[in-house]
Amino acid sequence: MTAFVLVSEICTGGWIWRETAARLRESGAEVHPATLTGMGDRRHLARPDTDLETHIEDVVQLVDHAEAPDLVLVGHGYGIHPVLGAAERRPGRVARIVYLDAGMPEDGAPAVRLVPDQAIRDRLAEQPAGDSRPVPPPASDAWQRWGSIADVPEDALARLTRLAVPQPVRTLTQPLRLSGTAAGLPTTGILCTANGSSITMVEAQVRLGDPRFRALVDPEVGFLELGTGHWPMLSAPAELAGVLLRAAAGEGHRLTAAAPERPAYLGRFLMDVPGRPRERTGRVDLHLPDAERPCPAVVFVHGGPVSEHVQPTPRNWPAFVGYARYAAHLGAVGAVVDHRLHGIGDYGRAAEDVAAAVDLVRADPRVDADRVALWFFSGGALLSAEWLAAPPPWLRCVAATYPLFSPPPGWGLADDRFRPAAGVRTAGRLPVVLTRVGLEKAEFTATVEEFLAAAGDCGARVEVIDVPDAHHGFETIDHTGQARSAVERAMRSVLGHLGS
Structure with missing residues (x-):
């Protein structure tokens, strides 16, 4: 008989699984929704020393007292942390681990690192050591900060708000210790696509060559998708039950190929661009033109998140070196910044x-500080928002290539x-040069359309350069005349706005 232990997101309890658990039981499964210490109707048991180890022991106790010999442990969001801790202690009782719209915790990392709400991460980063104040649940209009509430009925959202309780702070700040004893257990990732995750995005992360994702290319690792938001037990409880049963049966998409020896981005x-002198200061590489007077500058901002484990780092990737050399070849300083966007919590x-x-580029005596452009790529385009909203007078142009705009x-x-x-609604007459690719990910395309609609509403100056037959990251993939023409046009447009 299939048996499930269900461990939910922070500030909730076993009550949240009610409808999904009922569906699972109707199928004949044994179901154990977990209400961890200090959560749900066990709120009164919270103590200042309630921590992640407490919650791990809660799950261990459910495993030990379950009748079935083999269990499927399901961790939703934060719940994957106590699930993994319990699996390490009872690997012989675990048939499968299910990551339900959850991140991939690392050994020694606290759960707060994967909490999507930036306000919680900031608060806990500033909270003094020893401060045991719990993390309050969000207000009724702030649940979307923790993940998409797509398809959640109003009455279910009201119930979530009413029954949510403060989260003991040490459950989020105590590091998770993983020895590897559960590393070989079968796993399934259930990805909620309305929350921004998908099998396509997982495959893209694997292709980046991040060593943390190599374990995902394994016959024992499968992936399933749910077309809903982060709270499927509220928005699609019957569908979730069906997907959990499929996961328990070992169904799911398998990643068939690991990252190539030479990833596409390398x-x-x-284009064949002549080499230029390169100087490195801190996180910035300057590619310098032949000039005796101060020149305009283009600052290239890579996308991401890109794991800190990925080598070489983006400023050494051929695309960014190529763009910067091209700018220098045409008479501008090409600057590439290796910013620390290693995870979704790193945008600040x-x-x-x-x-x-x-600031470093503008202070360089070889740069005309009054003529600077910023050029953003992929997920790095989110960093353009503040520059668009209040452009300084020296910012002559913003460019974005295959951008993620929301x-x-x-x-x-x-x-x-x-x-x-x-x-962009307050960008005024600041020129924007947008390069979009025809073979783009659907989730990126939708954000570009939103951006263009907003730009149209306010009359912003947006030049769109289309590359119909090109992919995301086309500069090292699609060596076509169409692609080269798009790069040439974009570069000359940007430099034209710099008066170069």
Whole structure:
């Protein structure tokens, strides 16, 4: 008989699984919805020392007292942390681990690192050691900061708000310790596509060559998708039950190929550009033109998130080196910044890195500080929002290539700081050069359309360069005349706005 232990997101309890658990039991499954210490109707048991180890022991006790010999442990969001801890202690009782719209915790990392709500991450980063104040649940209008509430009925959202309880702070700040004893257990990832995750995005991460994702290319690892938001037990309880039963049966998409020895992003740049002198200062590489007077500058901002484990880092990727050399060849300083956008919680830090890089570039005596352009790529385009919203007089142009212009719901970036569609409404006459590819990911295409609609509403100056037969990252993939023409046109347009 299939048996499930269901462990939910922070501030909730076993009650949240009610409808899904009922469906599972109707199928003949044994079901154990977990209400962890201090949560749900066990709120009164919370103590200042309630921590992640407490919650791991709660799950261990459910495993030990379940009648079935083999269990499927399901971790939703935060719940994957106590699930993994319990699986390490009872690997012989676990038939499968299910990551339900959950991140991939690392050994030694606290759960707060994967909490999507930026406000919680900021608060806990500033909270003094030893401060045991719990993390309050969100207000009724703030649940989207924790993940998409797509398809959640109003009465279910009201119940979620009413029954949510404060989360003991040490459950989020105590590091998760993983020895590897459960590493070989079969696993399934259930991805909620309305929350911004998908099998396509997982495959893209594997192709980046991040060593953390190599384990996903394994016959024992499967993936299933649910077309709903982060709370499927509220928005699609029957569908969730069906997907959980499929996961328990070992169904799911398998990743068939690991990252190639030479990932596509390390391929040759699509143009032969003469080498230029390169100088490195901190996180910034300057590619310098032949000039005796100060020149305009283009600052290139890579996308991401890109794991800190990926080598070489983006400023050494052929595409960015190629763009910077091309700018220098045409008479501008090409600057590439290695910002620290390593995870979805790093956008604030990446924004600071970009601002510092711009200051460094403008302070260089070889740069005309009054003629600077910023050029953003992919997920780095979210960092353009603040520059668009209040462009300084020296910023002559913003460019974006295959951009992500709105964060997925599950990233927790709910305010306008990282929403270029909001920023462009006050960009005034600042020129924007947008390169979009025809073979783009659907989730990226939708954000570009949102941006263009906002730009049209306010009369923003947006030049669109279309590359119909090109892919995301086309500069090292699609060596076609059409692609080369698009890069040439975009570069000359940007430099034209710089008066170069």
